[in-house]
Each structure stands twice: as structure tokens, then as C-alpha cells.
Amino acid sequence: MDRSRKFLFTGPPGVGKSTAIGVISDIEPVATEMVASDELAERKETTTAALDFGEIRLDDGETIRLYGTPGQRRFDFMWKLLVEGAMGLVILIDNSRDDPLGDLDMYLQNFDALIRDTGAVVGVTRTEQYPEPDIDSYYSRLGACDLMLPILECDIRQKDDVTLLMDALMSTIEPQSI
Amino acid sequence: MLVRTLKAINLPERERMEIGILLSLLGQRYGAAWELTENRFADVAIVDADADAASDATAEAHRVASVVVTISETDSGVPGLHVTRPIRTKTLTEVLARVERESGSRASSSQTVLAWALKRWPGTETLRREWRLTRVCGTLARGPQTVAGIAARTGIEDAELERLLTLLTEAGCAAPTESAVRISESGPNPPPRGLFGRLRARFGRAST
Numbered sequence: 001m002d003r004s005r006k007f008l009f010t011g012p013p014g015v016g017k018s019t020a021i022g023v024i025s026d027i028e029p030v031a032t033e034m035v036a037s038d039e040l041a042e043r044k045e046t047t048t049a050a051l052d053f054g055e056i057r058l059d060d061g062e063t064i065r066l067y068g069t070p071g072q073r074r075f076d077f078m079w080k081l082l083v084e085g086a087m088g089l090v091i092l093i094d095n096s097r098d099d100p101l102g103d104l105d106m107y108l109q110n111f112d113a114l115i116r117d118t119g120a121v122v123g124v125t126r127t128e129q130y131p132e133p134d135i136d137s138y139y140s141r142l143g144a145c146d147l148m149l150p151i152l153e154c155d156i157r158q159k160d161d162v163t164l165l166m167d168a169l170m171s172t173i174e175p176q177s178i
Numbered sequence: 179m180l181v182r183t184l185k186a187i188n189l190p191e192r193e194r195m196e197i198g199i200l201l202s203l204l205g206q207r208y209g210a211a212w213e214l215t216e217n218r219f220a221d222v223a224i225v226d227a228d229a230d231a232a233s234d235a236t237a238e239a240h241r242v243a244s245v246v247v248t249i250s251e252t253d254s255g256v257p258g259l260h261v262t263r264p265i266r267t268k269t270l271t272e273v274l275a276r277v278e279r280e281s282g283s284r285a286s287s288s289q290t291v292l293a294w295a296l297k298r299w300p301g302t303e304t305l306r307r308e309w310r311l312t313r314v315c316g317t318l319a320r321g322p323q324t325v326a327g328i329a330a331r332t333g334i335e336d337a338e339l340e341r342l343l344t345l346l347t348e349a350g351c352a353a354p355t356e357s358a359v360r361i362s363e364s365g366p367n368p369p370p371r372g373l374f375g376r377l378r379a380r381f382g383r384a385s386t
Binding site: 005024056058059060062064135139148149150151152153154160161163164166167168170171172173174 | 301302305306309313315317319331373374376378380381382383
């Protein structure tokens with residue numbers, strides 16, 4: 001797959017990866033969903049079992065593909081497949097979960113090679129209702145990994161917030177590509 | 179030739195003019211490349227340690243320059259680089275030569291100029307208002323950069339860049355760094371174009 005044409009969205013179940021892709025995709029997002037059967041069922045009725053897929057079509061016909069990883073860790077074999085050829089990663093973290101900093105650690109660890117080879121941005125959701133942990137705590141975690149990634153509070157239902165995440169992501173990738 | 183800049187923070191106008199004249203003389207006599215600047219940031223700031231609110235002025239000096247020189251009637255008890263009043267060509271030359279020497283030893287064979295380091299990214303609200311900051315921060319996230327280096331990589335014009343750096347500095351997101359190593363400015367990357375430029379245009383976030 002062409003390395004320069006794919007972005008990846010990851011994050012825990014229910015964080016809104018499908019929604020984020022949907023608000024910037026030019027096509028009706030393709031989602032392979034199934035009925036949630038675990039603790040997630042309290043949050044949402046369905047969850048992504050394989051992947052989400054969307055596209056941004058530029059004026060010259062060029063296409064940017066957007067992939068959302070399955071959120072649950074038992075599907076992590078899919079993560080390794082989806083990483084192939086990705087040129088950047090959007091990590092979405094749900095601040096209402098029990099251990100959002102632990103979630104961040106887990107994604108940093110699993111996508112470490114992609115993050116260091118390309119770039120990443122962290123979007124933290126639901127911070128208005130759940131202000132803790134605060135953004136400084138997230139920066140501390142990144143600092144421990146020697147990473148200087150943008151961390152943005154966001155509402156992924158808002159197109160402006162998703163485009164801001166994408167803009168920040170591209171800014172971290174820029175010099176070595178495209 | 180690398181031109182270094184000196185900013186007078188809270189000096190009387192007369193002394194500010196004297197320093198400008200002395201720097202001009204240094205250039206004519208010895209080929210030293212220093213100039214007095216009114217810009218927000220400089221390589222060296224000189225601050226009046228005898229003035230009222232000297233500590234505020236010194237704090238400001240540290241925000242806008244990587245090297246701070248104090249000036250006062252006497253040099254007793256004043257740490258760091260210092261010039262005693264009245265300012266003499268010899269004294270000023272010695273201090274500036276020391277700045278050049280010390281920055282030269284830090285940077286080895288590289289030229290040294292003031293650079294900025296990213297401490298953290300600004301918050302979402304700030305980036306919503308000042309979306310060009312994403313470009314500046316993305317550049318700084320790879321390591322300290324000079325103003326010229328940032329301008330070359332982002333395509334942002336000088337005055338706007340200075341405003342954005344001031345904003346970042348005051349928000350505690352960036353700071354001048356003493357290890358001001360010029361980073362590969364011999365071949366700067368062009369402003370972003372191509373795929374990302376088109377994608378940004380699509381998002382309504384064109385680079386300039």
C-alpha cells in the first residue's frame with residue numbers, strides 16, 4: 001500500500017474513532033461493526049470489530065485513506081496489519097475511562113515504531129465532564145517516553161476539532177515527507 | 179556574515195544611543211557583526227541593574243534572549259556578564275567577545291544564534307485561534323530552531339513569526355535556549371506544499 005496516502009486512528013473502544021473518520025470523510029464511512037458484548041455495551045450498542053474506513057478526495061483526484069483500528073485489545077493483530085504504510089497516527093483517549101493514562105501508555109507502546117518513524121497526535125475527549133487527569137499529566141507521560149507530541153482536548157463530533165488534530169499531525173510529520 | 183543582535187531592555191535613551199554607536203564603531207574597526215535591535219527577541223539582552231523594577235526587567239531579558247548582560251554603577255554582587263557604567267568601548271568589546279567565545283565553544287564548529295525550544299504544545303483553544311502555531315510547533319518539536327530556520331520551514335513572514343513566538347513564549351510553551359545551535363540552515367526545507375498543502379487547503383487551513 002502506498003505509504004504516503006494513509007492515516008490511522010486508534011484509541012479505546014467507544015472513544016469515537018468511527019465518528020472522527022466520519023466527520024472528515026468524503027464517502028460514507030465503511031464500518032465493520034458488531035453488537036457489543038462486554039463492558040462496552042453500556043457505552044454503545046455496536047463496536048468496530050475489524051476497522052473503519054473513510055476517504056478524503058482531493059481536487060486533483062488524489063485520495064487520502066483513513067483507517068480506524070478496532071478498539072479492543074484482543075484485536076491487536078489487526079493493528080499490526082493496519083500500521084503497514086501509514087504515514088501518521090491519531091491517538092484518541094477517552095478521559096472518562098478508568099485509566100486514560102494507562103490507555104495512552106498502551107497505545108504509545110504498541111504503535112511506538114510508527115510514532116517514531118512518522119508522527120502522531122493525541123486527542124483527549126470528554127475533558128469537560130471528566131477534567132482529570134489533566135493535560136499536564138498526559139505531557140508527563142509523553143515526556144517519560146521522550147516524545148513531544150501535540151495533546152489536544154477535543155470533541156471529535158466537531159469537524160473543526162478533527163481537522164485541527166489532522167493539521168497538528170501533519171505539522172509533526174512535515175519535513176521528512178511530502 | 180552572521181549578525182548577532184543586542185536588545186537594550188530598560189536603559190536610558192542616552193545609553194541606548196551610546197551602545198548603538200559603540201556597536202557601529204566595533205563593526206567599522208574590527209568587523210564585529212553586532213547590531214542593536216528593537217525586535218522582540220535578540221541574541222543578547224542588556225538590562226539596567228540599578229533601575230527601578232530591575233528584577234522584572236531581568237526576567238523579561240531572560241524571556242527574550244539566551245544571554246543577559248547587566249549594567250550598573252558597580253559590579254559588586256552582580257552575577258554573570260556585566261558592564262560597569264559609564265560604558266566604554268573596551269568593556270563592551272570584552273563582554274561581547276566573551277559571549278561569542280562561550281557560544282562558540284558550546285556549538286563547536288557551528289555558528290550560534292538564538293534558537294527556540296518547544297516546551298509543550300499550546301492548548302486547543304489557542305490553536306483554534308492561531309492555527310499557524312501548529313506549523314511553528316511542529317517545526318520546534320524536532321528540536322531547537324532559529325527564527326530563520328522556522329521561517330524557512332513554515333513560510334511564515336518575519337513579523338507574524340515574531341508575534342507567534344512571543345505568544346508561545348508568554349504562554350510558557352517555548353523558550354529561548356542557551357544551546358543555540360544553528361540547525362542545518364544551509365538547506366532549509368521549503369514551506370509545506372504537495373499533499374499536505376492540498377489537504378490543509380481542503381480543511382481550510384492553508385499554510386499562508
